[in-house]
Amino acid sequence: xxxxxxxxxxxxxxxxxxxxxxxxxxxxxxxxxxxxxxxxxxxxxxxxxxxxxxxxxxxxxxxxxxxxxxxxxxxxxxxxxxxxxxxxxxxxxxxxxxxxxxxxxxxxxxxxxxxxxxxxxxxxxxxxxxxxxxxxxxxxxxxxxxxxxxxxxxxxxxxxxxxxxxxxxxxxxxxxxxxxxxxxxxxxxxxxxxxxxxxxxxxxxxxxxxxxxxxxxxxxxxxxxxxxxxxxxxxxxxxxxxxxxxxxxxxxxxxxxxxxxxxxxxxxxxxxxxxxxxxxxxxxxxxxxxxxxxxxxxxxxxxxxxxxxxxxxxxxxxxxxxxxxxxxxxxxxxxx
Amino acid sequence: xxxxxxxxxxxxxxxxxxxxxxxxxxxxxxxxxxxxxxxxxxxxxxxxxxxxxxxxxxxxxxxxxxxxxxxxxxxxxxxxxxxxxxxxxxxxxxxxxxxxxxxxxxxxxxxxxxxxxxxxxxxxxxxxxxxxxxxxxxxxxxxxxxxxxxxxxxxxxxxxxxxxxxxxxxxxxxxxxxxxxxxxxxxxxxxxxxxxxxxxxxxxxxxxxxxxxxxxxxxxxxxxxxxxxxxxxxxxxxxxxxxxxxxxxxxxxxxxxxxxxxxxxxxxxxxxxxxxxxxxxxxxxxxxxxxxxxxxxxxxxxxxxxxxxxxxxxxxxxxxxxxxxxxxxxxxxxxx
DNA sequence: GTAATTAGCGCAAACGATTGCGCAAAACCT
DNA sequence: AGGTTTTGCGCAATCGTTTGCGCTAATTAC
Numbered sequence: 063x064x065x066x067x068x069x070x071x072x073x074x075x076x077x078x079x080x081x082x083x084x085x086x087x088x089x090x091x092x093x094x095x096x097x098x099x100x101x102x103x104x105x106x107x108x109x110x111x112x113x114x115x116x117x118x119x120x121x122x123x124x125x126x127x128x129x130x131x132x133x134x135x136x137x138x139x140x141x142x143x144x145x146x147x148x149x150x151x152x153x154x155x156x157x158x159x160x161x162x163x164x165x166x167x168x169x170x171x172x173x174x175x176x177x178x179x180x181x182x183x184x185x186x187x188x189x190x191x192x193x194x195x196x197x198x199x200x201x202x203x204x205x206x207x208x209x210x211x212x213x214x215x216x217x218x219x220x221x222x223x224x225x226x227x228x229x230x231x232x233x234x235x236x237x238x239x240x241x242x243x244x245x246x247x248x249x250x251x252x253x254x255x256x257x258x259x260x261x262x263x264x265x266x267x268x269x270x271x272x273x274x275x276x277x278x279x280x281x282x283x284x285x286x287x288x289x290x291x292x293x294x295x296x297x298x299x300x301x302x303x304x305x306x307x308x309x310x311x312x313x314x315x316x317x318x319x320x321x322x323x324x325x326x327x328x329x330x331x332x333x334x335x336x337x338x339x340x341x342x343x344x345x346x347x348x349x350x351x352x353x354x355x356x357x358x359x360x361x362x363x364x365x366x367x368x369x370x371x372x373x374x375x376x377x378x379x380x381x382x383x384x385x386x387x388x389x390x391x392x393x394x395x396x397x398x
Numbered sequence: 399x400x401x402x403x404x405x406x407x408x409x410x411x412x413x414x415x416x417x418x419x420x421x422x423x424x425x426x427x428x429x430x431x432x433x434x435x436x437x438x439x440x441x442x443x444x445x446x447x448x449x450x451x452x453x454x455x456x457x458x459x460x461x462x463x464x465x466x467x468x469x470x471x472x473x474x475x476x477x478x479x480x481x482x483x484x485x486x487x488x489x490x491x492x493x494x495x496x497x498x499x500x501x502x503x504x505x506x507x508x509x510x511x512x513x514x515x516x517x518x519x520x521x522x523x524x525x526x527x528x529x530x531x532x533x534x535x536x537x538x539x540x541x542x543x544x545x546x547x548x549x550x551x552x553x554x555x556x557x558x559x560x561x562x563x564x565x566x567x568x569x570x571x572x573x574x575x576x577x578x579x580x581x582x583x584x585x586x587x588x589x590x591x592x593x594x595x596x597x598x599x600x601x602x603x604x605x606x607x608x609x610x611x612x613x614x615x616x617x618x619x620x621x622x623x624x625x626x627x628x629x630x631x632x633x634x635x636x637x638x639x640x641x642x643x644x645x646x647x648x649x650x651x652x653x654x655x656x657x658x659x660x661x662x663x664x665x666x667x668x669x670x671x672x673x674x675x676x677x678x679x680x681x682x683x684x685x686x687x688x689x690x691x692x693x694x695x696x697x698x699x700x701x702x703x704x705x706x707x708x709x710x711x712x713x714x715x716x717x718x719x720x721x722x723x724x725x726x727x728x729x730x731x732x733x734x
Numbered sequence: 735g736t737a738a739t740t741a742g743c744g745c746a747a748a749c750g751a752t753t754g755c756g757c758a759a760a761a762c763c764t
Numbered sequence: 765a766g767g768t769t770t771t772g773c774g775c776a777a778t779c780g781t782t783t784g785c786g787c788t789a790a791t792t793a794c
Contacts, residue, residue, distance in 0.1 A: 067779090067780055067781085068780065068781065068782095069780075069781095077743080077744090078743065078744045078745080079744085079745095079780090079781085079782095080743075080744060080745080080746095080781095080782080080783075081742085081743060081744075083780095083781065083782060083783085084743090084782090084783090087781090087782085093742080093743080094740085094741055094742060094743085095741095095742070095743075096741085096742060096743085099742080099743080113512055113515070113516050114516060114780080114781075115457075115516055115518075115779085115780050115781075116513070116516040116517050117453060117456045117457045117462070117516070117517060117518055117779085117780080117781095118457050118749090118779070118780035118781045118782090119780080119781055119782080120453045120749095120781095121451075121453045121454050121457050121749050121750070121751095121779090121780080121781075121782095122748080122749055122780080122781045122782045122783090123749090123781080123782070124749080126453070128496070136482040136485050136486055136489075137482055137483070137486050139479070141482075142478050142479060142481070142482035143475070143478060145478070145481075145482070146472040146473055146477075146478035146481070147473070149472050149497050149499065150472055150473050150499065153472075153498070153499050158496055158497070158498060158513065159496070159497050160464070160494055160495070160496055160497075161485050161494070161495050161496075161497055162489070162494060163485065163486065163489050176449055177452070177494065179449070180449050180450060180451055180452040180453070181452050181453060182451075182453055284676070314676060314677070314680065317680060339677070340620070340650060341650070341675070341677035341680070341681075344650065344653055344677070344680075344681050345677075345680050345681065345682070346681070346682030403749090403750055403751085404750065404751060404752095405750075405751095413773080413774090414773065414774045414775080415750090415751080415752095415774085416751095416752080416753075416773075416774060416775080416776095417772085417773060417774075419750095419751065419752060419753085420752090420753090420773095423751090423752085429753095429772080429773080430770090430771060430772060430773090431772070431773075432771085432772060432773085435772080435773080450750085450751070451749085451750050451751070453749085453750080453751095454749065454750035454751045454752090454779090455750080455751055455752080456751095456779095457749090457750080457751075457778095457779050457780070457781095458750080458751050458752050458753090458778075458779055459751080459752070459779090460779080
């Protein structure tokens with residue numbers, strides 16, 4: 063009743079702790095334990111409802127059946143969704159997820175990563191905030207490590223990210239094809255790789271078409287979208303004929319602003335957005351957008367991570383880093 | 399370089415392991431360690447970049463700075479959001495979150511709870527799926543435990559949940575006040591307490607008004623909303639004049655169905671929904687809804703949990719269970 | 735009848751940190 | 765100079781598991 067450890071079971075059955083351990087961790091055959099012993103021990107074990115202390119187990123084996131997931135802001139619906147996907151996929155593989163939030167801060171990021179190490183997580187999936195891969199690569203040498211959503215141009219780490227350059231380019235070209243010539247892009251966190259890529263893609267398309275493109279904003283938030291859209295359209299002489307929102311949160315803010323200015327997407331200004339969110343189809347007009355295959359990215363990240371873990375477990379040579387740029391798709395609706 | 403443990407630091411500084419431990423865990427003063435020792439040790443510690451092994455620490459202290467969060471389906475945006483909120487709030491208090499998903503299965507729920515115990519989490523926040531509080535109360539005696547979103551009628555556990563009865567009643571009364579007389583309610587998971595309460599609230603309002611109310615459906619999903627709405631409205635002779643969607647996922651399905659049937663909310667059929675989701679304001683027409691104060695619930699749950707943890711830590715008498723039914727608010731828009 | 739296997743299991747050392755208890759040396763008092 | 769207190773620190777047990785190694789007894793081989 064009181065306590066259930068290998069020790070107590072060992073005392074109650076008369077077998078040694080090691081034998082009990084081997085039986086209860088399914089290594090009975092490997093160590094040639096007699097059937098009698100196996101029976102007595104398993105019986106006692108589930109009679110007293112024994113459950114191994116996973117902490118002790120982790121201490122000893124340096125494994126924890128846990129993956130650390132680090133995101134830069136779980137309150138953001140995008141990362142909330144991404145996290146949910148990863149948690150679900152890891153769960154399906156029998157792993158638990160320890161979630162940490164760096165809040166876009168490099169220091170918090172370091173802390174969280176240290177914490178992961180100290181807890182001996184078996185692997186890490188990280189949406190990095192730092193601009194240099196150094197910290198990540200260092201840890202990646204000790205712990206299987208995969209980047210998700212954001213990556214580094216030069217790195218030996220594996221990653222699974224959307225091809226944001228292609229996505230932004232595609233969206234912009236679509237706008238241009240529709241005849242828009244002066245496009246406002248409202249961006250998110252400027253330092254983040256996906257954002258930079260989107261800017262690159264946007265400008266590349268605009269420039270090679272000889273059109274005009276402007277980039278403003280600084281956060282993946284509704285507020286940022288609202289403010290920037292207000293600033294841009296609050297004047298009669300606004301010359302922008304289209305807006306490219308770099309995330310669905312930004313889009314929402316933008317729409318809010320347009321509404322309060324009595325402007326309507328498509329009719330008065332072309333609108334296109336990044337990010338997938340089922341709701342976009344239910345807006346009026348439904349929003350044309352570049353959808354990121356989030357689930358695909360998550361699933362690739364998880365798979366890659368397990369491949370690395372697997373290779374290390376059997377001390378095979380590390381597989382070559384798998385660096386995936388996943389192609390987003392243009393979903394054409396009625397907003398431009 | 400190689401290893402950093404109390405032992406290695408102790409060897410390198412010449413002090414004993416216990417002294418090193420006390421210094422590095424900030425108990426230097428309590429144990430009257432000399433300034434000299436403190437200096438030497440701290441210096442060595444951050445020179446070699448020492449980080450305590452949290453697993454060993456947990457094993458010894460039976461604490462882990464971790465809270466277990468158990469939800470019945472993280473892929474559901476509602477729980478994804480709720481989880482994100484909880485993770486964020488716990489993070490703000492310096493705690494980490496271990497997330498598990500019961501997938502609406504009682505067995506998975508038990509497994510996860512066992513796992514939490516074996517990992518010695520410091521507390522548990524749980525959206526229960528079982529219909530009896532027994533399992534939860536049992537664990538609650540050993541580990542600080544708070545229910546979130548779903549609760550049990552008779553229980554000694556604390557909880558923070560939306561007052562779903564009041565919410566549903568309020569929504570229904572609003573519909574009735576608008577003149578709707580034959581209302582279809584599309585429900586979620588029938589066994590779950592919030593759902594049952596919503597059904598109760600719905601029927602109570604309908605009955606006391608002498609109107610007609612029908613409850614269909616069985617999941618908090620888009621698909622369920624779509625199917626049930628199709629079934630109900632796909633026939634010319636449908637007599638329902640309004641729909642009450644029990645969640646925003648259900649709502650989306652419903653809208654999809656209505657659209658494909660060329661029906662428009664407000665004009666052809668009254669529509670009202672449960673759940674808060676900023677997007678609902680951007681639909682056309684904007685959806686009237688009962689908003690649950692999710693953040694409030696999460697924050698109350700976390701606060702209650704920490705109060706319990708605190709009381710136990712200093713072995714005070716357990717605070718009386720704090721059982722909160724948080725009032726939702728009606729947000730009136732244009733869909734009915 | 736002796737030697738070589740093999741089956742079955744236990745000893746004890748990890749893993750890294752925490753902490754109650756107690757011992758010496760230094761400091762103070764008379 | 766002898767006794768008491770305080771200061772500063774170390775010993776060793778403990779948390780619960782895992783695992784390399786080796787011991788004993790039974791079996792088989794020759």
